Amino acid sequence: MTDQPVFLLVDPAHFEVSYRINPWMEPGAWAADAERNSRAARASFEALSASLRSAGARLEIADGVPGLPDMVFPANAGVVLDGRVILARFAHPERANEEQRFYRIFADLAERGLFTEIASMPDGALHEGAGDAIWDANRGFFWAGHGQRSNLAGAHAVGRFFSREIVPLRLVSPSFYHLDTCFCPLSGGHVLYYPAAFDADGLATIHRHVAPELRIEATEEDAAALCVNAVNIGRTVTMAMAPDSLVRRLGDAGYDVRQVDLSPFILSGGAAYCMTLRLDRTVSTEAGAPQRVHAHA
Numbered sequence: 001m002t003d004q005p006v007f008l009l010v011d012p013a014h015f016e017v018s019y020r021i022n023p024w025m026e027p028g029a030w031a032a033d034a035e036r037n038s039r040a041a042r043a044s045f046e047a048l049s050a051s052l053r054s055a056g057a058r059l060e061i062a063d064g065v066p067g068l069p070d071m072v073f074p075a076n077a078g079v080v081l082d083g084r085v086i087l088a089r090f091a092h093p094e095r096a097n098e099e100q101r102f103y104r105i106f107a108d109l110a111e112r113g114l115f116t117e118i119a120s121m122p123d124g125a126l127h128e129g130a131g132d133a134i135w136d137a138n139r140g141f142f143w144a145g146h147g148q149r150s151n152l153a154g155a156h157a158v159g160r161f162f163s164r165e166i167v168p169l170r171l172v173s174p175s176f177y178h179l180d181t182c183f184c185p186l187s188g189g190h191v192l193y194y195p196a197a198f199d200a201d202g203l204a205t206i207h208r209h210v211a212p213e214l215r216i217e218a219t220e221e222d223a224a225a226l227c228v229n230a231v232n233i234g235r236t237v238t239m240a241m242a243p244d245s246l247v248r249r250l251g252d253a254g255y256d257v258r259q260v261d262l263s264p265f266i267l268s269g270g271a272a273y274c275m276t277l278r279l280d281r282t283v284s285t286e287a288g289a290p291q292r293v294h295a296h297a
C-alpha cells in the first residue's frame, strides 16, 4: 500500500433532488431548471475531483443508479478502516436500496484487492456510514453521530466490527443530520465543529477530548454554507465556497483551504466530505498527520 489517499466518488449522472429527507432538500428548486442543475452538478463534481487530485488523492469513480440520486454521497455507504467495510443501513426508504448497490461497488473493489471484508449492520441498527462515524487519526477512535439518521445500536455495531472505541455524540438539529455536516477532525489534531448541532453532553464530550487551542468553532454562517463538511488531506482542506473569516481562521491554524462551488449538491444537503468515502485509512497511518508512536499492547 502506498501513502496516497484513495477516495470513492460516485458519478453524478443520476443525481437530482427528487424527494425531501432533510431540510436542505428542495425538489421544487431542482425541478425548476433540472437541466441546468444537472449541468452545474457535473461541473461541481469535476471541480471537486480536480481539487482532491491536486491535493494528492487518487479517485475511484463508480457509476450511480437511476432513481437513487443520493448515491453521489458515498460517505453514507459504509464505514471503512484497514481494508474492511461495514455497510450502511439507511434510515429512510428513499435511500434503502443504496445498500445493495454499494455492496456491489465494494465487492468489485474487493476483487481488485482494496477490501478484504464486507459486513452488514445487525438487525435493529441504523447507520449511515462515514457520515456518522468519523475516524480520528490523531486520537485513534471513531466519533459517532446518532439521534438523527443513525442510532446508538448502529454506532456500537461500528465499534464492535472494528474493535475500536467509539465516542458517541448526539445530534440535535434536523439540519445537521449527519455528524459530517457539523464536525470535522483535521490532521493537526484540530477539530472544526458547529456547537449548535450538539447537546450539552455532546459539547462536554468534545471539550473533554479536544484541548481548547485545538477547537475551531464554526459559525452559523460557516455551517449554513456546509463548509464543515470538508475533506482534509495533509494540510489541505477542500470545502464548499466559504466565508472569508473561516478561510482565515483555518489558515492561521496552518491549513490551506481549497474552495469548490458545490451549490447543486448543497440543494440536497451535501457537500465535499459526503461526496467522498476514504478507502485507504488504516489505524496506524495518516498521510500528512503528525507522526504518533503507537504503543501496542
Ligand SMILES: NC(=[NH2+])NCCC[C@H](N)C(=O)O
Pocket: 021, 022, 025, 070, 073, 075, 076, 095, 130, 131, 178, 180, 181, 229, 268, 269, 270, 271, 273, 274
Ligand atoms: N454525509 C452527508 N452529509 N451526506 C449528505 C446526504 C444528503 C442526502 N440528500 C441525504 O439526506 O441523505
